Amino acid sequence: MISNGSLVNSQKEFIKNKDIDEITQVGGGYNQKAFEDILKLKNVNIRNKTKKYL
Numbered sequence: 001m002i003s004n005g006s007l008v009n010s011q012k013e014f015i016k017n018k019d020i021d022e023i024t025q026v027g028g029g030y031n032q033k034a035f036e037d038i039l040k041l042k043n044v045n046i047r048n049k050t051k052k053y054l
Helices: 009-016 031-041
Strands: none
Touching: 009 031
């Protein structure tokens, strides 16, 4: 997922409907907010920034 800040609604809807095995942030800056949005949508603790679902 590429973003320049927060995710837009279409990206959020896409993420909500996907099974995600692993979330990994590469870099920081503008994509930090988008990464946190994904974690919130998938109910992942933000302090644990990489999460594997079993």
